[in-house]
Amino acid sequence: MMMMVRKSKGLGERHQRILDFIASYQREHKHPPSIREIGEHCDISSTSVVNYYLDQLEKSGHIERDRKISRGMRLTGNTPLGDMLRIPMSGVIQAGEPIPIPSSDFNTFSAEDSIEVAMSLMPAKEKGKDLFALKVQGDSMIDAMINDGDIVILKPAQDARNGEMVAVWLSDRNETTLKYYYKEKEGYRLQPANPTMKPIMLKKTEALEIKGKVVMVIRKVDRYN
């Protein structure tokens, strides 16, 4: 005898669809949808069935419900709500270690290992969901004007345009660093953000792995030591 297994992993396709609809509806209307609206947009013809799924989503902790209250549902915790962007903290970044890129599978990161950033703070159209964050360990990034304990938000990338700040792994030197990237005739120039410091010049033969572009740096100054 064995436990019943859900069709696909944790959530059925319909659960996911409802979840997505609630999110998009809320973004557009500023308030949650009604049960009937969910039914219409998710091809469910009966309110009781929607209710049925909503109950399951509540039990599994994906939403909260205020029974009896109209549209009294809301996405819980790990779903970015409103104008917030939730970014997974996928580890630390330091000079001597490679960059931990988050496993590209789904948003299965817990609320504890992530940070929230207001949409309005995000530059341009980086509102993509593939951003990730790293905590800086050590003073090795001071030439990038980044301190020990700072949080850097990155967008995964394998290449970059000139002038963009990138996180690179120099396998020949066993070194991770954050620099402005410039491709030149004879190789690459990695320019520190601090104008008083000199660039790293790389020949074309030296390996240079771009891991991501720096989108934002956040420093909490609560070290009341």
Add this chain to the structure above:
Amino acid sequence: MMMMVRKSKGLGERHQRILDFIASYQREHKHPPSIREIGEHCDISSTSVVNYYLDQLEKSGHIERDRKISRGMRLTGNTPLGDMLRIPMSGVIQAGEPIPIPSSDFNTFSAEDSIEVAMSLMPAKEKGKDLFALKVQGDSMIDAMINDGDIVILKPAQDARNGEMVAVWLSDRNETTLKYYYKEKEGYRLQPANPTMKPIMLKKTEALEIKGKVVMVIRKVDRYN
């Protein structure tokens, strides 16, 4: 002939009370109150009267309403919603100019001149509403690991404990700077965040005006120049 004047300034006492109730109710229940609930808690015995005030608040731009939708009201713009903190941008900070402290009157800052920061990002109990933000202009703060264009979030303060990062105005030198603050026997030591740089030593006779404590630094790296 003259325009009708509202009883007290812009908003009547009852308008303010309704606004406050909506805010507190939303914080507690995660969704807006109904018209009847507003009536009960604001000592208004008729739903039509609540509706009457809600209409006015909508016209004056304090709330938005989704008519016909249950609890379809929301506080607009300058009211921080959910887990967001809205911080006024009160100007720029640069070496040669004093720090523009926001006029301490009410939260009458527009949405454009402010930034939003997630509560969860805020250190400790800085959730106070008296924070303000400044945009760094120029490279004069590089010794504080702060770049041109960075945003610093400050908490107003006139004094500081040792080790705290403060924004100070040195009137004798006509200089604004961000440094770690240490009081010593013979005066003050202002320590740059960049460990490779030397501190500023001040004698007790030199004027030192602490304007605020640095709470957070945010750097948007969207200069795809």
Add this chain to the structure above:
DNA sequence: CTTGACACAGAACAGGCGTTCGAGTATTAT
């Protein structure tokens, strides 16, 4: 085949809620 858990449909019910209307009172302008 029977059983039972699961997914789904449809209808009916009851209460919540925004809206509207008629009417009364207070405040202020003319």
Add this chain to the structure above:
DNA sequence: ATAATACTCGAACGCCTGTTCTGTGTCAAG
């Protein structure tokens, strides 16, 4: 005083919405 405006009340209307109940089809275990 008179009229206009602001404010308040209570009740009724009707839609919107969550809930519940009955019934159907599927599929795997016993």
